[in-house]
Amino acid sequence: MFDFNKVIDRSGTYTEKWDIAEGELPMWVADMELETAPAVKEALIRRASHGIYGYTTVPDEWYDAYISRWKRYGLDIRREDMIYSGGVVAAISSIVRKLTTPAEKVLLLTPTYNIFYNCIVNSGRTVLECPLIYRDGVYTIDRDALGSGLADPQTSLMILCNPQNPTGNIWDRDTLAWIGETAERYGVVVLSDEAHCELTAPGKNYVPFASVSDICRRISVTCLSPAKTFNLAGLQTAAVIVYDSVRRHRVWRGINTDDSGEPNCFAVDAVIAAFTQSDDWLEALRAHIADNRRKAEEFIAKYIPRAHAVRSDATYLLWIDLGYAGRYPAKDIREKTGLFLSEGEIYGKGGEGFVRMNLACPVSQLEDGLARLKAWDETINDDIRL
Numbered sequence: 596m597f598d599f600n601k602v603i604d605r606s607g608t609y610t611e612k613w614d615i616a617e618g619e620l621p622m623w624v625a626d627m628e629l630e631t632a633p634a635v636k637e638a639l640i641r642r643a644s645h646g647i648y649g650y651t652t653v654p655d656e657w658y659d660a661y662i663s664r665w666k667r668y669g670l671d672i673r674r675e676d677m678i679y680s681g682g683v684v685a686a687i688s689s690i691v692r693k694l695t696t697p698a699e700k701v702l703l704l705t706p707t708y709n710i711f712y713n714c715i716v717n718s719g720r721t722v723l724e725c726p727l728i729y730r731d732g733v734y735t736i737d738r739d740a741l742g743s744g745l746a747d748p749q750t751s752l753m754i755l756c757n758p759q760n761p762t763g764n765i766w767d768r769d770t771l772a773w774i775g776e777t778a779e780r781y782g783v784v785v786l787s788d789e790a791h792c793e794l795t796a797p798g799k800n801y802v803p804f805a806s807v808s809d810i811c812r813r814i815s816v817t818c819l820s821p822a823k824t825f826n827l828a829g830l831q832t833a834a835v836i837v838y839d840s841v842r843r844h845r846v847w848r849g850i851n852t853d854d855s856g857e858p859n860c861f862a863v864d865a866v867i868a869a870f871t872q873s874d875d876w877l878e879a880l881r882a883h884i885a886d887n888r889r890k891a892e893e894f895i896a897k898y899i900p901r902a903h904a905v906r907s908d909a910t911y912l913l914w915i916d917l918g919y920a921g922r923y924p925a926k927d928i929r930e931k932t933g934l935f936l937s938e939g940e941i942y943g944k945g946g947e948g949f950v951r952m953n954l955a956c957p958v959s960q961l962e963d964g965l966a967r968l969k970a971w972d973e974t975i976n977d978d979i980r981l
């Protein structure tokens with residue numbers, strides 16, 4: 596019914612991902628090689644055909660679309676808890692500046708989304724990296740390290756990536772409750788970035804941080820967005836949920852002061868169509884990503900046994916341990932094969948020797964990417980490290 600294997604030529608669309616040399620294959624930045632849901636495309640065409648693209652208000656339908664959508668994940672949102680934002684990253688930067696003072700520490704569980712570092716450092720704050728434990732190919736939280744990071748008197752904010760980009764962890768209720776209690780003890784606000792939350796394997800759901808307990812709800816700032824799930828990153832749109840009314844006022848002031856809270860006229864229609872009319876498409880998309888993930892894992896286990904593809908039930912990203920090849924494997928892979936992956940080191944401590952591969956593509960592109968990865972592996976001698 597939905598053709599996720601159709602190869603779509605993106606040339607002429609000023610696509611960042613495809614701003615590459617002839618013959619290269621981009622599987623790096625997190626947008627999909629797949630068309631958005633039909634209802635979203637139709638809503639955008641309808642809006643575009645109007646011909647006037649003036650300043651836009653945020654209608655009731657936008658609020659209702661999020662509110663009813665997140666009920667299915669057990670998150671109760673009231674309209675007054677919500678703030679419109681022109682993207683998750685824009686909101687995070689404003690929130691960092693508004694809720695922390697210069698030089699204070701913002702805690703990250705690493706490896707994590709590279710742009711978090713920009714949001715913190717560009718705002719004159721300090722990153723406190725708290726590496727996840729990577730053992731037997733699985734990532735878990737080091738509660739001792741996280742506990743002392745939260746207890747650091749200079750830590751005032753933690754950015755939680757839920758689910759975690761790039762490792763794909765879906766954080767469970769018990770872990771989230773523990774984070775909430777520990778953060779509250781030390782007065783740390785938890786910003787839960789849930790940008791990837793709907794891209795879970797069929798039958799699996801994520802847990803919204805704010806849904807776990809009264810404490811989590813009270814100390815949380817949650818960022819939600821349709822951008823990853825519905826391939827709308829170019830529309831720059833997100834929602835920020837803050838339950839504590841004083842903190843919400845401050846977050847709203849931050850976003851407003853940075854002038855990043857004005858709605859894009861296309862984004863409003865797209866969000867409504869995405870969250871209210873596209874369930875069957877999303878179910879099919881999740882199945883396609885799960886198929887691609889299984890294919891990639893099987894291929895790597897069979898043909899590149901020195902590598903390890905980290906198991907995951909969330910995001911369309913595959914996090915691959917190429918530690919046997921030394922530093923900067925993505926750079927070497929690109930130079931030798933034209934396959935453009937994200938370098939693990941950009942995700943912070945623990946990312947060294949890893950690459951991130953974007954699986955949200957037609958199977959023919961996935962196969963091309965995997966074949967290039969295998970060809971690269973064959974150039975690496977056991978005894979020669981980069």
Ligand SMILES: Cc1ncc(COP(=O)(O)O)c(C=O)c1O
Nearest residue numbers: 625682683684685708760790822
């Ligand atoms: C965890 C996470 N948050 C936010 C974003 C970007 O969000 P936005 O485009 O709304 O700024 C990404 C994009 O990859 C992401 O991985």
